[in-house]
Amino acid sequence: MQKIKLFCFPFAGGAASFYNPWRTLLPDYLELHCFELAGRGSRITESLYSSIAEIVDEIMIKLRPAFESGPYALFGHSMGGIIVYELTKRISEQNMPMPVQIFISGKGPLHLPRPELKIYSMPDDEFQKNMIEMGGISEDFFRSPELACLFIPVIRNDMRLAETFEVKELARLSCNITVFYGEEEILKPTDVEQWRYYTKGVFKAHYFKGGHFFIKDYTREIIDIISNTIMQTQMSC
Structure with missing residues (x-):
């Protein structure tokens, strides 16, 4: 099977290293x-x-050659999901090769x-409490003054971008969309599955405990x- 590039984008405060463990689990055809x-x-x-638009601008400059040099897919968690949708819109608007998925x-x-939580603007104690409850950051992180001083501004800024983001125009994309969502999150499946209106292609949602x-x-x-979704998409082309 032809090699397919899988580009992953992080959640608020997340680094690229979060996805490093994926390298040993992906099949050979996914890069x-x-x-x-x-x-x-x-x-x-x-x-x-x-x-978010500034992030998309940068990605388009840095990754355009990769998008134009062979098949690829995009993955994003939380804020990364916003990035993926807005990036795919931009790719479509510029008539570039679309992601396979x-x-x-x-x-x-x-x-x-x-x-309307506005976590990004909360006082430090409330901010830390909310971030811990979301599960992305451990209490130990905030016990380190050095780490907290270094990364809290990054996390706050990402949360601001995500919480204040407003989609300007809904576009129905030509590529397929697969959504992952936690069963203990705020939205019901009937709400989550409105993602189907964002694609002209195949939509599927998967739910996980947590x-x-x-x-x-x-x-x-x-x-x-x-892996299986990309393989099925490629086989149906």
């Missing part, structure tokens, strides 16, 4: 590419983003009303779904 956002990992000294994890349909970071507990299962 993992983990995109590092500014302000973390190897780009820790770089300025933070002002908008996009995967959106831990993110509800972008047109639905969201709870909250927002179910992705940590079901890595093997998620990778199997990604």
Whole structure:
């Protein structure tokens, strides 16, 4: 089977290294590419983003050659799901080769009303409590003044981008969409499945026990779904 590039984009505060364990689990025909956002990992000294659009602008510049050089798929969790949808819209608008499949994890349909938590603007104690409850960060992280001082601004800024994001125009994409969602999250399946209106192709949703970071507990299962979905998509072409 022809090699297919799988580009993965992180959740708020996440680094590209989150996806490193996937490398040993993916089949040979999937080539993992983990995109590092500014302000973390190897780009820790770089300025933070002002908008999701700015992130998409950068990705288009850096990854356009890869998108135009062979088949690829996109995966994003939470804020990464917003990035994937907006990126795919931009790819379509510029008449570039579309991804064979996009995967959106831990993110509800972008047109639905969201709870007005505004976690990003909360005082430190409330902010830390909410982040721990979401499951992405352990209490130990916040016990380290050095780590907290370094990464809380990054996490806050990402949360601001995600919480204040408003989709300007809904576009029905030509590529298939597969969604992953935690059963203990706020949305009901009937809400989650409104993602089907974002594609002219095949839509499918998969649900997992757990909250927002179910992705940590079901890595093997998620990778199997990604692999099988891409294989079926390619075989039907």
